[in-house]
Amino acid sequence: MSSMEERDVGVAAAPGSSSAGLGVGAVGAAVEAVAGVAAMQEEVGIRREGPEPDPDEPPKKRMKIPEGESGKLEERLYSVLCCTVCLDLPKASVYQCTNGHLMCAGCFIHLLADSRLKEEQATCPNCRCEISKNLCCRNLAVEKAVSELPTECTFCLKQFPRSSLERHQKEECQDRVTQCKYKRIGCPWQGPFHELPAHESECSHPTKTGTELMGILGEMDQSHRRDMQLYNSIFSLLCYEKIGFTEVQFRPYRTDDFITRLYYETPRFTVLNQTWVLKARVNDSERNPNLSCKRTLSFQLILKSKVNSALECSFLLLKGPYDDVRIKPVIHHHSFSNDTNETDYVPLPISDSVECNKLLAAKNINLRLFIFQVQK
Secondary structure, three states, rough: OOHHHHHHHHHHOOOHHHHHHHHHHHHHHHHHHHHHHHHHHHHHHHHHOOOOOOOOHHHHHHHHOOOHHHHHHHHHHHHHHHOOOOOOOOOOOOOEEEOOOEEEEHHHHHHHHHHHHOOOOOEEEOOOOOOOOHHHHHHHHHHHHHHOOOEOOOOOOEEEEEEHHHHHHHHOOOOOEEEEEEHOOOOOOEEEEEHHHHHHHHOHHHHHHHHHHHHHHHHHHHHHHHHHHHHHHHHHHHOOOOOOOOEEEEEEEEEOOOOOEEEEEEEEEOOOOOOEEEEEOOOOOOHHHHHOOOOEEEEEEEEEOOOOOEEEEEEEEOOOOOOOEEEEEOOEEEOOOOOEEEEEOOOOEEEOHHHHHHHOOOOOOEEEEEEOOOOO
16 A cells, blocks of 8 residues: 555544644645635736636737837837937938938938038938939838827827827817917917916906007007018019019039138029129138038129119019928119129028028029119
């Protein structure tokens, strides 16, 4: 008989003996301990994994994704889809070099403008292959992928896809900054959108006296009058008898001085039976404009013809018919003669350095010039 069988027989044959009682107590304690451990494990399992999964549910759906995995995936996508220049996710168009390296539209134009200023061939900052508007193309798949990545609203700090963030911040976000509807009569309040009804119900501006409102409206009229002055001037110029316009093309050149500088000049053109030339310079002929983040263009109009009497003219530059650069028109005046045949350099009225880089990145700058001759 085996030892196991002997223990079983001993327990069954002598239930009243002390040794048997000790054996039963030990077994009972062991059973209780195992049951307690099982209960503890079950409790811990429930806390860690939640309710017991449905046995009929497919296994893949029962698997719980560890917390934070989605964030890690987004971070990996950020590093893959970011611009190789600024290391940020593109906000608009995405360009790629011939080897597939990505550049956002702003950095791509900036690289082309830098190469023009340094008189070098633009290259990809990653692989050094040549880049240009003809060699590079947009990557629509990356643009769509970036638009679906989540980003944080600057007002409510909630996550939204990039494609819907602009609409949310302008129309839907309850924390977006808004202004009182009585701003037109001088109310300076601005705050979260959800506080707007409470403010407008207590705003003191609707109860101001007529004298107080007249002072506020007077300041607003002065600002409006300055804006309308430009448009009224343009309408007055359109009534002149002699009006001429032409498309001008600035081409880049380099000075032959000891310090080489970039400038732009147009071929000679004829307007109002006179021969003219336009010149332009970058950052007022700064020595190294490629080292500056802020870039400007200024131009001057030069009369090449000989005249018998002074020629009073007004002129302005506008963007060309196929360009996307934004130029706010400014009217300039000058009296041309054989002694004063050049105007001073005046700023090209573009909004910022981004618009300037658009012009510098192009092989040639195409604009439209209007000249109005003042009748004496």
